[in-house]
Amino acid sequence: MILLMVFNSTGKEEATQNKEASTSSTIESDFKSYTVPKEIFLLKDNNIRPNGPIDYNLPLSVTFQNETMIFNRGYEVKVNGDWDTTYTDNEQSVLPGVDTDSLVDLATLTFYENRNMTYIVNVNITGDMVNGVVSYEHSNKDFMKLYPQNQIEDVLTGYICKCMRSSTYAYYFIQKYFIFPDGTGFMIAINISSEPNKKINKDSTFRDWNNAFKSEFKFMDNTFLLSKTN
Incomplete structure (x- = not known):
């Protein structure tokens, strides 16, 4: 079947006007649905408190150095596996607080x-993990x-798990934090995009997250190994 479409100049103008009206309506709808992101300080709100001197x-x-990240807080992280890296700088530093x-x-x-x-x-570092890490x-x-x-040892560790979800798609974020006694620290993070996982919701436990993303948690736990320096 052949569909033949014929437009005169008036039809073109009407089509253009309709398209512009549709675009304007979409922009207006998007603007109305936009809300200012809410800041959430998960570590602070959950009373995570390093207790060392600053x-x-x-x-x-x-x-x-080769496959190792060496911190001047008496710790190093060996990074296992086959990997390449893009450095912002081979050496980086931040002041506490x-x-x-x-x-x-x-x-x-x-x-x-x-x-x-x-x-x-x-991989990120911060001078104040508790007050400096903001989720939106x-x-x-x-x-x-x-x-x-x-x-x-005396390093606080844990996971921050996030989900940004639409009706058809979801972005999951898994961050693992390491906090030294003076409040400085570092974080490793991976992002996962997929169809919404119905087993993950606002009330999910850590076991739920671990079951949903077993390979990701296993990878993070087995790849980044923190230990005291000699």
Whole structure:
């Protein structure tokens, strides 16, 4: 079947006007539905409190040496696996107690299995993990929770799990934090996009998240190994 469409100049003008009206309506609808993101301080709100002394003149410094991140707080992180990295700088530092929203990009790590890309991990450092890490809730479909884990020596650790969801798609964010006694620290994060997982909601436990994203949690726990330096 052949569909023949014939327009005269009046038809073109009407089509243009209708298109402009439709576009205007869409923009107006989007504008009306937009809300200012809500700031959420998950660590602060959950009473995560490092209890060590703070030397405000001693920056947190980290250096990459081969497959290891070395922190001047007496710890290092061995990064396992096959990976490449893009550094913002081979050495980076921040002072303790800086202003909020203070995550500083350290590096982006791309991981491979048989040279096929598997994960992209962002690594950030901060001078004040509790007050400097802000999460944003853009709509009532978004949700996020904090799941503290066991301490490693005197370093506080845990996960921040987030979901930004639409009716057809979802973005999940898994962040693992490490807080040194003076409140400085670092965070590793991966993003996962997929169809909405019906098992994950605002009331999900850490076990629920772990069951839904087993490979991601296993990867993060087995790839980034924190230990005291000699």
